[in-house]
Amino acid sequence: QQQVKQSPQSLIVQKGGIPIINCAYENTAFDYFPWYQQFPGKGPALLIAIRPDVSEKKEGRFTISFNKSAKQFSLHIMDSQPGDSATYFCAAYERGGADGLTFGKGTHLIIQP
C-alpha cells in the first residue's frame, strides 16, 4: 500500500516557470512533511519541510503548500533555474515511527534554459 502518492512522475518546465509537484497521503497520524532534492549519483538532501499546523512555508524560491483537510501538500519552485533540475521526493513521518520517513516515488524535474 502506497501511503504517499506523488505526481507527476516527470516534469519539464521552461526557465523562469513555476513547477508544481503534488503529494497526497492517507495516514492522518503523519505530522511532518519534508521534501528532498536529489541530484544524479548523490544522496537526497532535505530541501524544506512543514508541519500540519501551518498552510504554507517559504524558504527562498521554494514553497510548500499544505491542505490538511484534503490530505495533500505540494512543492512550488519560483523562478526556476536549470540548476533546479533534479529528482524531488515528498515524504511523511509519523510521530514515534521507528521505520522512518514514508517516501513518494519521486518526480524527475527538468528545467530547460
Place this chain on the structure above:
Amino acid sequence: DGGITQSPKYLFRKEGQNVTLSCEQNLNHDAMYWYRQDPGQGLRLIYYSQIVNDFQKGDIAEGYSVSREKKESFPLTVTSAQKNPTAFYLCATRWAYEQYFGPGTRLTVT
C-alpha cells in the same frame, strides 16, 4: 567534518557472490536506515536500526542482512539470494523528525 560516509562509491561483483556495503556516521544519531533506489521506484526500505545490537526488516529485506555492533556503523550485506541486486543503495540516519542521507553506493552485479 561531520556526516555519513558510504564506501565504496561504485562496486562491481559477479553473480553468486556476497558483498558488504559500508555505512559510517559521526552524527551520534541512534537510528540508521538502508534504502534501495531503482529508477521510477523511489526509495524502498531494506532494514533499519534504532539502537546498537537491534535491527528490523523493512519492506524489501529478503536477500539482505545487516549488523549494528557499533552506534557509528551499520553495514549491509547483499547476499547471493537477492535476485536483482544491481541498484543504488543509500544509508541514512535520523534525529527526531529529520533524516539525513549518505552519498550512496552504486552496486552492479553481472
